[in-house]
Amino acid sequence: MNQQPDHTQGSQADRIDHLVDLIMKYKRNCIDTDEHHELDEWIVDNDLNMHLFEDLTNEESMKEAVEWMSTARSSDALKKLKSQLHFERPRRRFSILMLLFHCTIAASLLLLLTLSLVVINRE
Amino acid sequence: MPPEKENIQYLAQSFQRGEEQGFNHFFNTLYPGLLFYAYRMINDKVAAEDIVEESFIKIWERHTTFHHHRLIKSWMYTTVRHACIDWHRQLKVTQEKEQEMAHLQKNNTETYAIQEMIRAEVASEIYNAINDLPPRCQQVFKLLFIEGKTLKQAADEMKLSIHTIKNQRARGLTILKKRAPDFYLVICAAVLLT
Numbered sequence: 001m002n003q004q005p006d007h008t009q010g011s012q013a014d015r016i017d018h019l020v021d022l023i024m025k026y027k028r029n030c031i032d033t034d035e036h037h038e039l040d041e042w043i044v045d046n047d048l049n050m051h052l053f054e055d056l057t058n059e060e061s062m063k064e065a066v067e068w069m070s071t072a073r074s075s076d077a078l079k080k081l082k083s084q085l086h087f088e089r090p091r092r093r094f095s096i097l098m099l100l101f102h103c104t105i106a107a108s109l110l111l112l113l114t115l116s117l118v119v120i121n122r123e
Numbered sequence: 124m125p126p127e128k129e130n131i132q133y134l135a136q137s138f139q140r141g142e143e144q145g146f147n148h149f150f151n152t153l154y155p156g157l158l159f160y161a162y163r164m165i166n167d168k169v170a171a172e173d174i175v176e177e178s179f180i181k182i183w184e185r186h187t188t189f190h191h192h193r194l195i196k197s198w199m200y201t202t203v204r205h206a207c208i209d210w211h212r213q214l215k216v217t218q219e220k221e222q223e224m225a226h227l228q229k230n231n232t233e234t235y236a237i238q239e240m241i242r243a244e245v246a247s248e249i250y251n252a253i254n255d256l257p258p259r260c261q262q263v264f265k266l267l268f269i270e271g272k273t274l275k276q277a278a279d280e281m282k283l284s285i286h287t288i289k290n291q292r293a294r295g296l297t298i299l300k301k302r303a304p305d306f307y308l309v310i311c312a313a314v315l316l317t
Binding site for chain 1: 137140141142143144146147150151154155156158159162172175176179180183193194196197200234235237238240241242244245246247248249250253301
C-alpha cells in the first residue's frame with residue numbers, strides 16, 4: 001500500500017466532514033432549513049444511512065461510543081510512537097515584534113559605535 | 124480549547140515540516156476516533172491499536188506531502204481502512220469459519236467503511252469536546268460526577284468556595300452544550316474522566 005494524498009481522497013473527506021457537520025448541527029438544534037433538507041436527503045437515500053442516523057442520534061449508542069473511546073490508552077500509544085519517530089526542530093514563527101526588537105538593538109549598537117568614533121576622533 | 128481554523132492549518136504545516144507539535148496535535152485529535160473506527164471494522168482492540176499505530180508511523184514517513192489538515196485525516200482513515208481489510212484477509216487464511224466470513228464481507232464494503240467513518244467522527248466530536256474542557260472544569264466534573272461528592276466536599280477538597288465550584292460546573296456544562304449537545308454528556312464526561 002503506497003498511498004499519496006490526492007484530490008479524490010480530499011473530496012470524499014470533505015463530503016464526510018460536511019455530513020458530520022450537518023449531523024452535529026442537527027444535534028445542537030442549530031441546523032437551518034437548507035441544511036435540514038440536505039440532511040434529510042442523505043438520510044432517506046438508503047436504509048443504511050437511515051439506521052446510522054438513528055444510531056448517531058441515539059443517546060445510549062453515542063454514550064457507548066464515547067465510553068469506548070475513553071478506554072483508549074492514548075498517552076501510552078503516543079509515548080511508544082514518539083520513541084520510534086524522528087522529529088525536526090520547530091521553526092520559529094516570524095514575528096514583526098521580534099524583528100523590531102532586533103532592529104532596535106542593531107540601531108542602538110550602531111549609534112553607540114558612531115558616537116564612540118566621533119568622540120575618539122575629537123580627542 | 125479547540126484550536127482555531129488558522130491554528131489548525133499552522134499545525135498542519137508544522138506536521139508537514141516534521142515537528143513534534145504538529146504530530147502531537149494530529150495524534151491527540153485523531154487517535155481515539157481512528158481506534159474506534161478500526162475496532163468497529165475488525166472487532167479486535169489489540170489489533171486495532173497496532174493498525175492505528177502503524178498507520179501513524181506510515182504517515183510520518185511521508186509527512187512532507189501533507190499540507191492540509193483534511194488530507195492528514197482522510198489519509199489516516201483510508202490507511203486504517205486498508206489495514207483492516209488486510210487484517211481480514213489474513214484472518215480469512217487462518218480461520219475459515221462461516222460467521223467470520225460473513226463479518227468480513229459485511230465490513231469490507233465501501234459503504235460500510237464510510238458509515239463507520241461518519242460514526243467515528245461524530246463520536247470523536249463529543250469525545251474531544253469533553254477532553255478540551257479546561258483543567259479546573261475537568262477536576263470539578265470529576266469530583267462531582269465521578270466521585271459523587273457534594274458541592275461542599277468538592278469545594279473543601281479544591282480549597283475553593285462553593286460559588287466557584289458552581290461556576291466551574293456551569294462553565295463546563297456550557298462548553299459541552301455548545302460543542303456536544305447530547306443531554307447525557309455529563310455522564311459521558313464522568314466516565315471519560317475516570
